[in-house]
Amino acid sequence: MKQAFCALLVALICIGSGCKDSEAPAGGYVAIDAKLVISLQEALGLNLRPLTLVVTTQKLYDCSNFSIIAQPQVTGQTIVVNFSSIYEPPTCAAGRDSARGTVDLGMLASGTYQLLIVANTDTTHAQLTVTDSTYAVTGGEARWTTFRRTQLSKIPSDAIWGDAEYNATNSLSIYNSFLDSLTANGAVVKSYPPGDYGFFVIDANGTVIPPPLPSHPFFANAFIRQYTGDMTRLQNVVRYFGQVYGDYITINLYGPHGEAYHSYNVSAAP
Numbered sequence: 001m002k003q004a005f006c007a008l009l010v011a012l013i014c015i016g017s018g019c020k021d022s023e024a025p026a027g028g029y030v031a032i033d034a035k036l037v038i039s040l041q042e043a044l045g046l047n048l049r050p051l052t053l054v055v056t057t058q059k060l061y062d063c064s065n066f067s068i069i070a071q072p073q074v075t076g077q078t079i080v081v082n083f084s085s086i087y088e089p090p091t092c093a094a095g096r097d098s099a100r101g102t103v104d105l106g107m108l109a110s111g112t113y114q115l116l117i118v119a120n121t122d123t124t125h126a127q128l129t130v131t132d133s134t135y136a137v138t139g140g141e142a143r144w145t146t147f148r149r150t151q152l153s154k155i156p157s158d159a160i161w162g163d164a165e166y167n168a169t170n171s172l173s174i175y176n177s178f179l180d181s182l183t184a185n186g187a188v189v190k191s192y193p194p195g196d197y198g199f200f201v202i203d204a205n206g207t208v209i210p211p212p213l214p215s216h217p218f219f220a221n222a223f224i225r226q227y228t229g230d231m232t233r234l235q236n237v238v239r240y241f242g243q244v245y246g247d248y249i250t251i252n253l254y255g256p257h258g259e260a261y262h263s264y265n266v267s268a269a270p
Contacts, residue, residue: 028088029085029086029087030085030086030087030088031085031086032086033086034057035143035144035145035146036056036057036068036119036146038054038140038145038147038148039147039148039198040053040137040149040198041053041054041198043102044155046257047257048107049154050105050108051106051130051152052104053070053102053103054100054101057086057098060096061099062092063088063094063096063097065091066087067086068086068099069087069101070084072103072105074108077111077112078113079113079114080116081103081115081116082118083144086099108130109130111129112127112128112129112130114127114128115127115128120144122142124140124141124142124144124145125139127139133153133154133193134152135152135154136152149196152196152198153197154197156226157256158190158226158227159190159224160187160234160253161208161254162222162251162254163221164178164221164223164249164250166218166219166249168219174241174248174249178249179223182237185233186227187229187234188227190226192206194206208224209222231255234253234255234261235259235261238251238262239261242262242263242264246264250263250264
């Protein structure tokens with residue numbers, strides 16, 4: 001009887017004030033309510049490398065699967081990107097995170113483009129310059145938008161790159177042995193121009209900067225090589241070092257057509 005009375009009381013409260021699961025979004029499209037952070041990025045594919053805008057919100061949401069919705073249009077030398085809304089799925093993925101989106105601008109010929117960015121009906125004017133080797137944006141800072149990466153170097157078609165992480169200084173010899181194996185399989189040292197390539201950065205001294213490390217005390221090195229041969233050969237090199245030295249080092253190797261080989265899982269991701 002007491003349980004039935006409590007259930008009736010809850011039902012009456014919900015009728016009067018409304019009840020819902022506070023952890024689950026209602027689902028649907030909502031207005032953009034945070035600044036959008038935009039980065040230039042190439043999309044790596046088998047034959048084409050279109051320019052994309054990778055977008056995140058500065059705000060963190062209670063669900064990690066919110067999406068930024070945009071409609072791009074390229075007409076001659078004018079590009080319009082309309083950020084129309086944020087999509088909240090009816091099912092909430094656990095974890096706080098930014099809303100995310102990717103805008104495909106396609107293959108752009110060299111030249112200067114007027115870039116119009118629309119968010120919440122506000123239009124921001126910017127300029128996109130495309131050359132044979134770089135992309136560059138000027139302008140674009142406004143109430144709803146900011147650019148994190150305004151200069152992007154194009155990925156060389158003959159480059160492979162990657163990094164290695166290890167937890168003891170004596171594992172450096174394993175890393176050097178891995179580099180020797182790359183050389184033995186035809187991947188040679190070559191100097192590429194300094195710049196931010198999106199997937200890696202080359203500093204003014206020609207050094208590839210390794211990715212940020214997790215909080216535990218690992219060491220890291222990064223590399224870039226010239227290679228135009230069969231990527232299966234390098235996949236086998238990564239596989240070997242994963243099988244023999246997997247307890248001491250983690251190796252990641254990437255190619256210009258979307259290849260991704262990891263010593264802990266060496267399947268390709270073209």
